[in-house]
Amino acid sequence: IGRYFIDFVHPNDRNIFASQVTKGLVTPKNTNQLHDEGQSQSELYSTLFCRIRRYRGLMNDFKVKGKSVNHVPFQLKLSFKNISDNDGTNIFLVIRASPICSSFEVPNEVTKNDVSFIIRHIADGTIEYVEPEAVGYLGFLPQEIISKNVLQLYHPEDLMYLRQIYEVIVKEGTMQRCKSYRLKTQNGEYLKVETEWSSYINPWSRKLEFVTVKHHVVEGPTNPDVFQMVTANNEPKLTEEQKIKSQTLIDDIIRTMNEVLTKPAEIAKQQMSKHCQEFASYMENFWDDLMKTDDESPAAIHAPENKNNEEDSIMHGLLSSYQYFSDSVSSTDTSLS
CATH class of the missing domain: 3.30.450.20 (PAS domain)
Known part of the structure; x- marks a missing residue:
């Protein structure tokens, strides 16, 4: 008690631990709204794997420094908790640690289930x-x-x-x-x-x-x-x-x-070439049809200058471009319920 938890974390895992405390809780994996006293208002947690130092007990003497340091792998679930007392509200980091063990128990173990x-x-x-x-x-x-x-x-x-x-x-x-x-x-x-x-x-x-x-x-x-x-x-x-x-x-x-x-990749290349050819053919036919429409409409060309005829402008594409755009948008948009 009174020690920093990160001192017990393996030196190679301290960066990932500190990162998950900050970044992981900003984008939590689970959110449950709780309002009971002593419970967090928003149960946000983040999970990670790291190694935690094994306790070096005092066996027959007090020479702890000479003993090797061992670390055990754990899966940690981190969350914040608000606790109120007479001094006000304090925020605590709650760590739920579950030890990770090897999935094998005997040498050359044959798996029975599909894992x-x-x-x-x-x-x-x-x-x-x-x-x-x-x-x-x-x-x-x-x-x-x-x-x-x-x-x-x-x-x-x-x-x-x-x-x-x-x-x-x-x-x-x-x-x-x-x-x-x-x-x-x-x-x-x-x-x-x-x-x-x-x-x-x-x-x-x-x-x-x-x-x-x-x-x-x-x-x-x-x-x-x-x-x-x-x-x-x-x-x-x-x-x-x-x-x-x-x-x-x-x-x-x-x-x-x-x-x-x-x-x-070759299939993708062929499909892309096919789409380009189809688009070029479509634009060529569209342009030919548009030119034919212009050639076959002398009335529109010789119309009086003082006559404001919107229908002629529609036929010549001033509005058809907008209409095509609006149709394409409506065909791809999804209505929200």
Whole structure:
């Protein structure tokens, strides 16, 4: 009591914690209006994952400084609460912390139910989104895995197969659930997943923007504690030749995502060309019809100058442009009930 909570948060997670306290509560995930005394007037909360320091107890002596500092992953739910007393109203930050445990209990555990999580990465392999459900299976917190290169998480021996998958994705746009391959966890081990693949092609640049993967967990890692940090003892050892081969395959996959002409992009190009041709043909026919109307209307051309004939101006397009505009607006607007 009396200590700052942020002192117990892992140093690498303090920025995300401070950011969620400010930004997360401005755009809350849930709002329930409450008016009971002691309750918050607006129950706004924000969730995040972070590691909290484990308590170092006094066992046989008072040498606490010599003991190693361990942090445990938690999911936090943050909210503000107004409490009134004789001194006035004070605002408190309420933190509900739930420990996060590994989703696996035994080595190489085979999943009985269909469990999955989604990861999205851009064309150079950089991860830009991961579902919270992935935390218990990979051992990485969202802020740890975002901005990592997903290709570095693939097992080196599976990169040859994955290069073929990315070639199919880039050319076809999607791929159904593939056969199993290995994905690295926080502790340096690998779990087995089967993946559904999809991609987004920018219709203007006709280049691949990002790939969305839905991983179905098939088998857990040899070490079921996915949150255990990698050490020199459990870090996978690769020979220099294996490292060069892995990096070559990774470079090939990145080159495939950025250079290979995709089938969806070619379809988008053809559709855009077709629309342009149709529009040009429409404007050409419209102009020809308008010229014919002018040639076949001598009365309108030789009309007396002192006669103000609105109908002639309508026929010559002064009002038809407005009418076309108003019709197009009415066809796209949606009435509000």
